[in-house]
Amino acid sequence: MEEVKLFRTWSSPYALRIVWALKLKGVEYETVYEDLSNKSSLLLEYNPVHKKVPVLLHNGTPICESLVILEYIDETWNTTARFLPKDPLARANARFWAKFNDDQVASLVFRAYVSQGAEQEEAVRLALEKLDIVEKQLSGKTFFSGESFGFLDLVFGWIAKYLGIFEKTGGIKLLEEERYPLIFAWIKRFCDISVIKQNWPDQNKLINKFQLMRDYFISAAAGCS
Amino acid sequence: MEEVKLFRTWSSPYALRIVWALKLKGVEYETVYEDLSNKSSLLLEYNPVHKKVPVLLHNGTPICESLVILEYIDETWNTTARFLPKDPLARANARFWAKFNDDQVASLVFRAYVSQGAEQEEAVRLALEKLDIVEKQLSGKTFFSGESFGFLDLVFGWIAKYLGIFEKTGGIKLLEEERYPLIFAWIKRFCDISVIKQNWPDQNKLINKFQLMRDYFISAAAGCS
Incomplete structure (x- = not known):
């Protein structure tokens, strides 16, 4: 059973990219809502460099930076239509x-x-x-x-x-x-x-x-x- | 016959990434040295958004931004060792x-x-x-x-x-x-x-x-x- 968690705020447009991507791919995931004025210890642990959302946690490993996460999602759940072209x-x-x-x-x-x-x-x-x-x-x-x-x-x-x-x-x-x-x-x-x-x-x-x-x-x- | 041209300055570290990448892949290419204080009309045509080097010209199509060019080279000339891992x-x-x-x-x-x-x-x-x-x-x-x-x-x-x-x-x-x-x-x-x-x-x-x-x-x- 895969563990997919998305650390986001409810309002971040960068996090929204990842919401769209996961839903388009049909990936089941859990949402963790962060308050950036009071960041959780998990967010600081998973994104120690930037301390920002979104962070995608996949089977225990965090992936940060929304463009990087988008490509990761596209390469990992690649059974449906790809976001990036092949050429x-x-x-x-x-x-x-x-x-x-x-x-x-x-x-x-x-x-x-x-x-x-x-x-x-x-x-x-x-x-x-x-x-x-x-x-x-x-x-x-x-x-x-x-x-x-x-x-x-x-x-x-x-x-x-x-x-x-x-x-x-x-x-x-x-x-x-x-x-x-x-x-x-x-x-x-x-x-x-x-x-x-x-x-x-x-x-x-x-x-x-x-x-x-x-x-x-x-x-x-x-x-x- | 492929046309590969690299627009660079002699001193740019970003352009040097592309020199290394092309040589590691064994790609034959032509170098066009730019003077950024007097940019060529070709550089302005090929990179109208940023007007910067490096620009890689491949069979007439320009590719800009050194990280983007590195991935392009890795995906295009993929017969030798890949720069990026598969996972x-x-x-x-x-x-x-x-x-x-x-x-x-x-x-x-x-x-x-x-x-x-x-x-x-x-x-x-x-x-x-x-x-x-x-x-x-x-x-x-x-x-x-x-x-x-x-x-x-x-x-x-x-x-x-x-x-x-x-x-x-x-x-x-x-x-x-x-x-x-x-x-x-x-x-x-x-x-x-x-x-x-x-x-x-x-x-x-x-x-x-x-x-x-x-x-x-x-x-x-x-x-x-």
Whole structure:
């Protein structure tokens, strides 16, 4: 009997990737909800380097970093459709854009989200430049992964819900349908997939949570200036 | 007839990973040397997102990001020994530590290298904390990849030469043999591998190059303070 446990918070978009992946593969697992303001000794033991969620525990061995976990799940439970394509070039392409999302898009959007005034305006401008590049990636495609849903859709999936939360609670506008028609159309298709539709955290709880988080960042930044 | 071209600078440690990988696999390729202060139109065309080296061009298609290129090479020319292990757990482990090197070790060492005074002292302290974690990874192992040389040794390979260059030109001391006996022993083994030994850039040229780069960063930072 396999032991699969997912250490997550209820609100983390990185953990959500793993929820989607496990459910899409049909893997039975147990969820351990963490409070990052009071991390469990197990989380610190399983992810001593970063002390972050998500952590996947498989038969006693922890795997950390959401992109690494996604590839692990894809290689381990490989009887159903694979998230990553088989062709080395298509795989390299998927890994390149996944890294681009995590290093550039997500970090700039977050910077825009937790800043104010002129700093926020500049961060929004830079985030939009990255989203322009994301928009181009959807040109001629149904999903980020191509004709069908795959690895890159799991990676970019946060955009479908969290950008809206950031807009509502951060006083910024990022996704205009006129500028991003392909992302808008992809969001509709993505959110129609049942595993995606069924596993979003509660919208109002997310708004409350991120409002508090932003207030915390803004006041911390004010204390440093 | 295959076309394989590597766009690199003579001094980039990230490009050197790809040189080692191609030579270890016995892949014939052409080198295009770039000057990053005057990037070629081909580099801008092949890596429009990051405009950086290395770029591998394979039969007309560019692949960017050195970790992505390493996996591509491993999956494409897979007749000789694989860089990555076959076991999904060992593969996840390799990807986790590769990301740790690039995101944490290399970036903190670089910050220590291009700063001064109290900022440098703090960056050195943080970089040493990361190197302590790297040291632990070698416990009971011959190479980062285990009993034999592999993916993670290509990833951590820069430590064997560039840390010394940063020390010489940045006025910092990072690698003390007493604190890092396993890294020291690994460096000797790593540098004994013929493909590694034969492909380092010239030491004096590296010292000149990085001295100039550091001067540039320090004066740019001074202009902003």
